[in-house]
Amino acid sequence: MTLHSTAFGEAPGKVIITGEHFVVHGSLALATALDKIVKVGARITESNHEVISKTSGTSFKIRDPEAKGTFPSLKTIERTLSFLGSNERVTITIESEIPNASGLGSSSAVAVATVAAIMRLHGKDIDRQILFDLAMEGEMVIHGNPSGVDVAVAIYGGTILFKRGMVPKILEPDPQLELVVGVSGIRRKTSRMIEMFAKVRAETPHYFEAMVRSSDSFTRIAAEAIESGNIEDLGAVMNFYNSVLSYFGLGTKDTDKMVDICLSAGAVGAKITGAGEGGASLLLLHHISVIT
Ligand code: PMV
Secondary structure, three states: OOOOOEEEEEEEEEEEEEOOOHHHHOOOEEEEEEEEEEEEEEEEEOOOOEEEEOOOOOOEEEEOOOOOOOOHHHHHHHHHHHHOOOOOEEEEEEEEOOOOOOOOOHHHHHHHHHHHHHHHHOOOOOOHHHHHHHHHHHHHHHHOOOOOHHHHHHHHOOEEEEOOOOOOEEEOOOOOOEEEEEEOOOOOOHHHHHHHHHHHHHHOHHHHHHHHHHHHHHHHHHHHHHHHOOHHHHHHHHHHHHHHHHHOOOOOHHHHHHHHHHHHOOOOEEEEEOOOOOOOEEEEEEOHHHHO
16 A cells, blocks of 8 residues: 555445334334445545545535544544554545435445445455444434444445344345435435434334334335335335324425325335435335336
């Protein structure tokens, strides 16, 4: 490794098909990787850690120590270097195809790609559990109490069944199923939504726990449906989740309208995905025959 050599890491964004928010409290969640990725380049520098983002529309440069502790990528850099026992300074360059703050897992993909790039820079093998633990440190700066589902998808790719504290189960979706994502363009803060759910839990704990158990069962049904190609069951579970998430205050007039338009256009299921409240993207499910 020389001062000027660059190592790269890549990770995909994600959509949550079922179980968002409830997964923070112990439910299963079903999630799948997007075909949009983040690429991070890492190189050793002489002065301070630096984060350069070349993502379209959000180009910026942040230097340590001004943002110390408050900027997730700097936290990820620090934790990874400390894991490696290194006191070097690192510059990372982020190139992302994933819209940020839209529920598509861009921050997790950045965190995972950053850890991977720094590990490679040091010629280290990338162990998935270590990658997960280090990437979660950066995620905690942004989301407070994230479940880790976004980070898990960014690491494993494909479609996974995730539960806190467990190794994700990799599913084999029926190739006939097609999911389409729409982005509302309204950005929001996931941590605020997570706090909103925690408040409902504090106010009505028994009801909340029952909902977490229901989410676990419905997600299991959705996982079976995705593997067997049971589009009706998958669509039914997705539609049900949309109502539940709306009940918890995560829907907006715009997302309700998007869901309605999609269903009227022949989607079998349509829902908010991720943290919700407008910025959330929308997930649709079509019969291939409807599309072609
Ligand atoms: O990354 P987002 O905004 O799609 O939200 C992540 C999903 C949540 O379930 C809302 C939070 C979490 O940590 O699981």
